Amino acid sequence: MKKKEKTKGQNRLSxxxxxxxxxxxxxxxxxxxxxxxxxQTVSYSMQYFxxxxxxxxxxxxxxxxxxxxxxxxFWDATWNTVFFTVVSVSLEFAAGLLIxxxxxxxxxxxxxVRASVLVPWAIPxxxxxxxxxxxxxxxxxxINYVFIKFGxxxxxxxxxxxxxxSMISIIITDVWKTTPFMALMxxxxxxxxxxNMYESANIDxxxxxxxxxxxxxxxxxxxxxxxxxxxxxxxxxxxxxVKVMSYGRPPTLAYxxxxxxxxxxxFGYGSAISIFIFIFIFIFAFxxxxxxxxxxxx
Amino acid sequence: MNPATGIKKKILRLNSLLIVFAVVFTSVFPLYxxxxxxxxxxxxxxxxxQTFFPKTFIFSNYIEVFEGRKFxxxxxxxxxxxxxxxxxxxxxxxxxxxxxxxLKFRGKYFVLSAILxxxxxxxxxxxxxxxxxxxxxRLLNTYGGLILPYTTFSxxxxxxxxxxxxREIPFGLEEAARIDGASYYQILSRIILxxxxxxxxxxxxxxxxxxxxxxxxxxxxxITDKTKTIPVAIAHFQGxxxxxxxxxxxxxxxxxxxxxxxxxxxxxxIVSGLTAGGIKE
Numbered sequence: 318m319k320k321k322e323k324t325k326g327q328n329r330l331s332x333x334x335x336x337x338x339x340x341x342x343x344x345x346x347x348x349x350x351x352x353x354x355x356x357q358t359v360s361y362s363m364q365y366f367x368x369x370x371x372x373x374x375x376x377x378x379x380x381x382x383x384x385x386x387x388x389x390x391f392w393d394a395t396w397n398t399v400f401f402t403v404v405s406v407s408l409e410f411a412a413g414l415l416i417x418x419x420x421x422x423x424x425x426x427x428x429x430v431r432a433s434v435l436v437p438w439a440i441p442x443x444x445x446x447x448x449x450x451x452x453x454x455x456x457x458x459x460i461n462y463v464f465i466k467f468g469x470x471x472x473x474x475x476x477x478x479x480x481x482x483s484m485i486s487i488i489i490t491d492v493w494k495t496t497p498f499m500a501l502m503x504x505x506x507x508x509x510x511x512x513n514m515y516e517s518a519n520i521d522x523x524x525x526x527x528x529x530x531x532x533x534x535x536x537x538x539x540x541x542x543x544x545x546x547x548x549x550x551x552x553x554x555x556x557x558x559v560k561v562m563s564y565g566r567p568p569t570l571a572y573x574x575x576x577x578x579x580x581x582x583x584f585g586y587g588s589a590i591s592i593f594i595f596i597f598i599f600i601f602a603f604x605x606x607x608x609x610x611x612x613x614x615x
Numbered sequence: 616m617n618p619a620t621g622i623k624k625k626i627l628r629l630n631s632l633l634i635v636f637a638v639v640f641t642s643v644f645p646l647y648x649x650x651x652x653x654x655x656x657x658x659x660x661x662x663x664x665q666t667f668f669p670k671t672f673i674f675s676n677y678i679e680v681f682e683g684r685k686f687x688x689x690x691x692x693x694x695x696x697x698x699x700x701x702x703x704x705x706x707x708x709x710x711x712x713x714x715x716x717x718l719k720f721r722g723k724y725f726v727l728s729a730i731l732x733x734x735x736x737x738x739x740x741x742x743x744x745x746x747x748x749x750x751x752x753r754l755l756n757t758y759g760g761l762i763l764p765y766t767t768f769s770x771x772x773x774x775x776x777x778x779x780x781x782r783e784i785p786f787g788l789e790e791a792a793r794i795d796g797a798s799y800y801q802i803l804s805r806i807i808l809x810x811x812x813x814x815x816x817x818x819x820x821x822x823x824x825x826x827x828x829x830x831x832x833x834x835x836x837x838i839t840d841k842t843k844t845i846p847v848a849i850a851h852f853q854g855x856x857x858x859x860x861x862x863x864x865x866x867x868x869x870x871x872x873x874x875x876x877x878x879x880x881x882x883x884x885i886v887s888g889l890t891a892g893g894i895k896e
Contacts, residue, residue, distance in 0.1 A: 335799055336720035343711035343770055344726060350745070350767040351733045357744035416638055419631070426635070432879050433639045436646060439878040441828035443846035444867045448645045451652065451860055459648055462665045493641065554737050557830045561850045571831075574739050578746070579835050588743045595740040602735040 355595070358588045366585035381589035391590070394568045401488060401569065402552040408492045409548060410541075413499025420500070421507045438497040446562035449490045453477055453562075480567040487558050495551075499544055506540025507533070546605040550598060570594055646871060653677065653865040660860050676865035686866060688840055689848040696758055696844060697826040700765040704822050705815055707766070708773030713807060715774065716781035717789070734771035738764075738831055749836060756838045764832055769822045776821070780814030781807075817884050824874075824885075845870055 365377050385391050420431055437445070452459050453476035461473035476486045510533065518528050534541075556571040565572050574594060577587035652660055653676050655669045680686045715723065745764055746755075754760035784807075792802050830846045837843045843851070849870070852863045878885060 332718045333720045336714040336718040339710040339714035339718075340726055342707045343774065344729065346707065346767050347729055347733050347770060350764055351736060351741065352729065354741040354744035354748065355736075357747075358741055361743050415634070419634060419638070424631075424635075430635055430639055432882065433642045435878050435882065436642050436875060439874045440646070440871050441830075441846055441874070443828070443830050443850050444870055445645065447849055447852070447863060448649045448867055451864065452645060452648060454860075457661055457663070457665065457860075459665055493645070497642075550735065554739065556739070557846075560834075561830075571737075571739050575742070575831070575835070578743055584743050584747075591737075591740040591743065594737050598735065598737050605735075606731070 358591050358595075361584055361588035362592050364585045366583075366588070368582035368584055377585075381586045382593075384586065385589050385593065390568060390573060394570045394573045397484065397567045398553060398555070398570045401484065401491075401555060402549060405488050405491050405495075405552050406545065406548050408488070409496050409499045410545060412492065412496045413503050413544075416496065416500035417503035417507055420504055434497050434500060436497075437494050440494075442494060442557040443561050445490060445494050446558050449486070449493075450477065450562045453486050477563045477566065483563045483566045487555075487563060490558055490562065491552070491555065495548065499548060502540060502544040502547075503537065506537045506544075509540075510536050542608060546601070546608075550601060550605075553598060553601075554594070646868075646875075649864040649867050649871075652860060653868050655861060657861060661857075676861040677869070679859075679862045680866045680869060684848075684852075684862070684866070685840065686848065686869070689843055689845050690870075692758070692842055693827055693845040696761050696765070697823050699758065699762045700769060700826045701819050701823045703762065703766045704769040704773045705819055708770050708777055708818070709811065709815065710803075711770075712774050712777030712781055713803070716778045730771045730774055733768065734775075736768070738768065742831070742835055745832075746835060755836055756842050758842060760836050761832060761842075761844070764836075765826050765829065769825060772825070773818045773822060776818045777811065777814050780811065780817075784810055817887070820877075820881060820885060824877075827874075 362381055363376060363378055364374055365380075366374050416434060420427065420434075440448070455461060455473045455475040455478075458473070458476075460476070461470070464470045465473065474482055476482045514532050514536075515528060518532060523531070554571050555569055556575065559565060559567075559569050559572045560575065565576065568576075570590070571594065574587060574590040577583045577590060581587070651667065651669065654672050654674070655666075655676075656671050656673055659666065659670055711726075714720070715726065749755045749760045749763075752760075754763070788806055788810075789802055792806055797805075827844075828846060829844075830850070833844045833847045834850065837847055840848070849863070849866060852859070852866065
């Protein structure tokens with residue numbers, strides 16, 4: 318740690334001490350409200366802890382985890398969450414890439430397209446949930462109306478009741494909501510590509526497909542990695558849409574977690590689910606950090 | 616020129632145009648449909664025949680949102696909570712970011728790791744201890760009860776954005792000031808703070824939007840309309856016998872319009888903030 322000379326008697330603090338003062342508030346808050354509570358969740362998960370019977374709180378080891386791993390609803394929710402994540406992120410990526418490539422060129426009305434693409438992102442998820450809930454309405458919803466008018470179906474589908482159609486509905490709405498983010502990330506990555514590379518490729522006689530797979534994709538790779546992992550972590554935690562639009566049909570991990578904690582007041586069992594989700598995400602995030610490498614210079 | 620190439624180009628153009636139209640249409644349709652519904656009477660809404668523009672144009676749904684639902688209280692709650700979070704997050708994050716960007720000290724890696732870990736956190740994983748903590752501190756169903764966790768979870772974003780921002784500012788200014796004998800306090804307030812304003816604006820906006828939209832904690836920690844934020848109120852929007860779709864859609868339009876205007880005007884800032892947070896060069 319460097320010590321400053323006492324010029325005019327004012328620089329008394331060393332850099333190290335100043336740093337401690339500046340960092341402490343943020344560090345204390347993070348440790349107290351995020352890191353420490355995580356340890357408490359682990360502790361709760363090993364206890365019988367039901368808010369309805371507070372006096373019966375006691376340590377029971379891994380029993381909650383045992384019950385969880387034998388629970389049908391839990392495995393349904395896990396499968397639903399994984400399925401949703403894989404399908405949703407793939408679709409968002411494809412659509413996002415398409416839009417990014419589109420916006421990369423200059424054309425008349427590009428500003429309007431870019432602005433309209435931001436609309437789904439700007440609308441809060443809960444608000445989108447209810448807007449789409451209305452569109453998915455089985456009797457008066459516009460989606461059934463259009464499908465029937467076009468002769469695609471005879472009777473209105475009850476989109477949000479049936480687990481399969483419900484899953485499709487959630488995926489569609491989620492893709493609608495998050496594709497803009499994906500598109501923006503990919504577009505920013507595209508704009509880093511040097512146009513000269515395409516020129517040289519043209520001279521060499523490369524066609525569009527070759528240019529795409531041999532220039533565009535490789536350079537875009539780091540951006541794609543970041544965007545994909547970011548979105549995967551997010552998708553795994555999906556809650557708002559499931560809770561507000563389809564009322565827990567089909568159940569996802571975050572949904573049953575919330576249900577067990579706040580509705581059933583089973584803080585012990587619910588905490589076990591919380592830890593399961595955390596471990597899953599932690600492993601994924603770990604892979605993410607490793608793949609990013611050491612990018613912190615100072 | 617080969618006539619086939621000319622036609623090929625035209626087909627490509629047409630395809631691009633169709634895609635552009637499809638993209639714009641899908642992005643905007645739900646909002647248009649919500650607005651459309653919000654101006655209709657109950658009879659026109661609960662109708663087998665749907666119309667793309669109201670046959671009878673009414674405003675009563677919008678009035679009902681405020682008269683019947685006292686929605687202005689929810690708006691106030693969201694403003695105070697999001698505003699408070701933004702102020703605290705920026706204040707705390709600003710100093711932390713300066714230290715991370717400018718000063719040398721041991722344990723920097725530890726601090727950065729802690730911040731990164733929190734940004735990956737599934738918030739549901741600490742719902743139980745936070746609930747107990749807030750209950751014990753008598754902070755359930757209060758503004759503070761939400762501002763506290765929100766500030767915590769917005770710090771990684773704030774610190775990340777501001778640290779990157781500070782790294783862009785040339786060292787020279789501070790060096791010169793130190794040679795002139797300025798104290799740390801003077802350097803921070805007279806030189807750093809004014810230069811940091813654009814970074815603070817971008818971070819502030821992203822934190823505000825993020826907090827405004829948050830649902831999980833708001834749902835768990837608010838109980839009465841005294842503190843319910845907009846997302847919770849919208850989620851709970853029910854009628855006695857049937858969902859009041861007209862009024863609900865009016866509420867969604869009321870909430871969405873300012874956000875859209877904000878995002879449209881601040882497009883460049885928001886995009887640069889988001890992508891800077893995601894892309895590490």
